Amino acid sequence: MDKKVTIYDLAKELNVSPATISRALNDHPSISLNTKKRIVSYAQRSGYRINKFAANLSKQKSNTIGVIVPKLNSYFMSSVLSGIEKVANGHNYNLIISQSLESENKEKLNTQTLYDSGVDALMVSLAFGTENYDHFALFRDQKIPLLFFDRVCHLPNCPTITIDNRKAGADATEHLIQNGCKNILHVGGHLKRNVYTDRFTGFKDALNKYGLEYKPSNFIETNLDAAKIEEIIDHLINSKEKFDGIFFANDAMAVACMQSLLKKGYRIPEDIKIIGFNNNPISEIIQPNLSTINYPGYELGVLAGQSIISHLNGNINIESAESILLKHELIARASSSSTN
Amino acid sequence: MDKKVTIYDLAKELNVSPATISRALNDHPSISLNTKKRIVSYAQRSGYRINKFAANLSKQKSNTIGVIVPKLNSYFMSSVLSGIEKVANGHNYNLIISQSLESENKEKLNTQTLYDSGVDALMVSLAFGTENYDHFALFRDQKIPLLFFDRVCHLPNCPTITIDNRKAGADATEHLIQNGCKNILHVGGHLKRNVYTDRFTGFKDALNKYGLEYKPSNFIETNLDAAKIEEIIDHLINSKEKFDGIFFANDAMAVACMQSLLKKGYRIPEDIKIIGFNNNPISEIIQPNLSTINYPGYELGVLAGQSIISHLNGNINIESAESILLKHELIARASSSSTN
DNA sequence: ACATATTACGCAACCGATTGCGTAATTATA
DNA sequence: TATAATTACGCAATCGGTTGCGTAATATGT
Secondary structure (H helix, E strand, O other): OOOOOOHHHHHHHHOOOHHHHHHHHOOOOOOOHHHHHHHHHHHHHHOOOOOHHHHHHHHOOOOEEEEEEOOOOOHHHHHHHHHHHHHHHHOOOEEEEEEOOOOHHHHHHHHHHHHHOOOOEEEEOOOOOOOOOHHHHHHHHOOOOEEEEOOOOOOOOOOEEEEOHHHHHHHHHHHHHHOOOOOEEEEEOOOOOHHHHHHHHHHHHHHHHOOOOOOHHHEEEOOOOHHHHHHHHHHHHHOOOOOOEEEEOOHHHHHHHHHHHHHOOOOOOOOOEEEOOEOOHHHHOOOOOOEEEEOOHHHHHHHHHHHHHHHHOOOOOOOOOOEEEEOOEEEOOHHHOOOO | OOOOOOHHHHHHHHOOOHHHHHHHHOOOOOOOHHHHHHHHHHHHHHOOOOOHHHHHHHHOOOOEEEEEEOOOOOHHHHHHHHHHHHHHHHOOOEEEEEEOOOOHHHHHHHHHHHHHOOOOEEEEOOOOOOOOOHHHHHHHHOOOOEEEEOOOOOOOOOOEEEEOHHHHHHHHHHHHHHOOOOOEEEEEOOOOOHHHHHHHHHHHHHHHHOOOOOOHHHEEEOOOOHHHHHHHHHHHHHOOOOOOEEEEOOHHHHHHHHHHHHHOOOOOOOOOEEEOOEOOHHHHOOOOOOEEEEOOHHHHHHHHHHHHHHHHOOOOOOOOOOEEEEOOEEEOOHHHOOOO
16 A cells, blocks of 8 residues: 555556556446456555546546636635535536636736646636736637636637626616615726626616716725725715715625714614625624625536536537526615615 | 647757756756757747646646635635635645535545545545544555644644634633623534534633533534524523523524524623624624634635645655644624623 | 866656557357 | 457557756866
C-alpha cells in the first residue's frame, strides 16, 4: 500500500497486458466477464487507484468544471454554488471554484488558470467591472463549453441563466406604486452588469407605465456595499426630493438602510416603503419584514449545472445556446404594505 | 490558434530541444538569458499554453488543494472558503471544493475522488455523522498533507484549526449566568463532532463553576436545522423546568427560536435570555440583537490556507502537526442583557 | 598555452494511462 | 468439415511535459 500501484503492476501480476487492465477497469465490452472480474477484484485487493493525471492526459478530458464567481461568501452565491456542486458531483464532475473578487484582472487570470488546468467547461458570473471579454476567447476557440449565470454577458453560443431582471425590477417598482408610492428611489448596482441595468430598466418601465416621471435623482448607482449605507441615507435626507419608497437591488443594502432609518426615527412602511431583492433570509428577520423578489439561487445552480452537463454529454448541440430564464416571485411583506 | 501548440512545436520552430523549451519556460538556471527570452517571446506569440495534464503527470503534483465541507451554503462556511480561496489563489493553487451534505458516505466518496484527482493536499470539515476515519488513510499513507478545520478529528500528524469551543461555550454560559440566569438550556449539535461536544462541555464547566446543577433536561441534541425549531419550543414550554436562559450552538437556531418566542408573547431578555454562536450577520438584525460568540470564519479560512501552503512548501515539517486555536470573542447584545 | 571550471544545451527515459489496429482462438454458419 | 464471423486480448504509438546525466563550447586560472 506504500508505493502506488499502476496498471503495469497489475498486468505483470495477472499475466495480461496493461491494455487489458485498462479496458477491464473501464468495463470495455471486448473483455470477457471472467477476466474483468479477476482484474477488478485484484485491483481492489492490491489497493490500485487510477492516476488521473495519466488518464486525463491521454483522454484530454478532466471531468472537472471550472467556476468563477465574484465572491464566494454571499448567501446568494453560496446557494448557487451548492446547487452546481450537487449536480456536478452527481455526474462525477469535480468543481474548481475561484473568486474574481470583483476584479476584472483577477477574473482574467482565473480564466487562464482554469483553461490551463484543462477544465471541461467553465461557468462564470462576471465581476462588477468586467468590460472586455477577450479572456474567454480561449474557450471559444477550443470549443470548451462556456456558460454565464446571474451576471452574464451574451457571447455567441454561450448559454446564460438568470431571472428576468427587467420584469422583476418592474414588479418590485409596481408593487411600491400600487401601495401608494409616488416618488421612488432606486438604489442599484454597477450598470455594467446586466442584472443591475435590467432591474433599473424595469424600474423605469414601471414608472412609465403608471405615468410617474423619472428623474436622475431617482437613481443611485452603488457597489452594493452595505457598509457604505450612510451615503445612501445622506442622499435620501439631503435630496430636495421627498422619497416615499425605495427599491434596493439587494436585500443586504435594504436591511442596512432600514436599520439606519429606524434608528433615525423613520417609520417603515408609514414614512417610507422599502423593497429589496433576492429574498435573503435576513428579509424575514428584520422588523418590519422586508418585501423582496425571490431569486432562487440553489435552483439556479442546479439548472446551470444540468445545462453544462448536458452540453458536455453532447445531449445538447453546442451551437444551440439556450438562454434560461428562471421564474422570480414578488414577496410582499410589511416593509412595503399600504398604510392608508 | 486552433490546434494546441506544444513544446515540440516550439522546439521544432526554434531549432532547440523540447527540454530546452521546458526549462526556459520554467526559468531554469541552466538556460541562457538570451534563449530564454527568445523562447518565452515566441511561446507567447504562438499562443502556447502549457498542458497541465502532462506536467502534472510527470511532476506528480497538481497545484490543487481539495476541500470537503458539510455544505457550501452557510454564512460561516462560505466565509471560510472565501478565506481559503484567497490564500490558495495567491499561491497559485486551485481549489476543488465538494460537499458531504452531512453524509459520511458522501464524504468518503469525495475523499476518494479527490485522492484520485491528485490533490496536493486535503482540507476537511467533517460531516455530522462521520464516525470512521479510515477513508483518510490513503492520504496518510501517501504523505499527502491533511488538515481539519472547524469540525475536526485528531489523527496523527494532521493539523487542526478551530476556536477553543470549550472555552467559548463556557464564556457564553457564564455570560448568561452573570446576567442572572439560574436554569439554562443548551441547544447543541450532534455530539459526535468536537465543536458541539466542546461547547457542551464548556456549558457544563460554567454551570459547575457557579454551583449550578446540571440535569439532562438542560441539554437537547439537535441537527441544528432551524426548520425544526418547534421541537425546541415544545421542549421549552412543556418541560417541568422553567428555563430562564438558552445557549444555542448556532445563531440561526437562536434567531428562529427568538422569532417564535416573540410571536408567542415572550419577552426577550426579560422572560428569557438568549445567546447564540458564530456571530452571523442576522444576530445584528434580529430585535433584540442577539448576543453571540464571534467565530471568525474568513480568518479561519486564511489561517487554514496558509497552514496547508506552508506544509506544501516544506516550510513546516509534516511531522510537526500543529493545532491552531483562533481567538473567539463574546459579543454581548440585548438578547441577554441583565434586566434587574 | 594548458588544465580545469563553468555554461548551455541535447538525449532519452519516464510519468501512467488510453486506444486503433491486428490476430490467435473460439464459435457459428453452410 | 471447411469457412466465415466473433470473441478476447496484445502491440505499440500516443498524450505533452520533466529531468538526470552527458558533453561540446566557452571561460577561468596559473
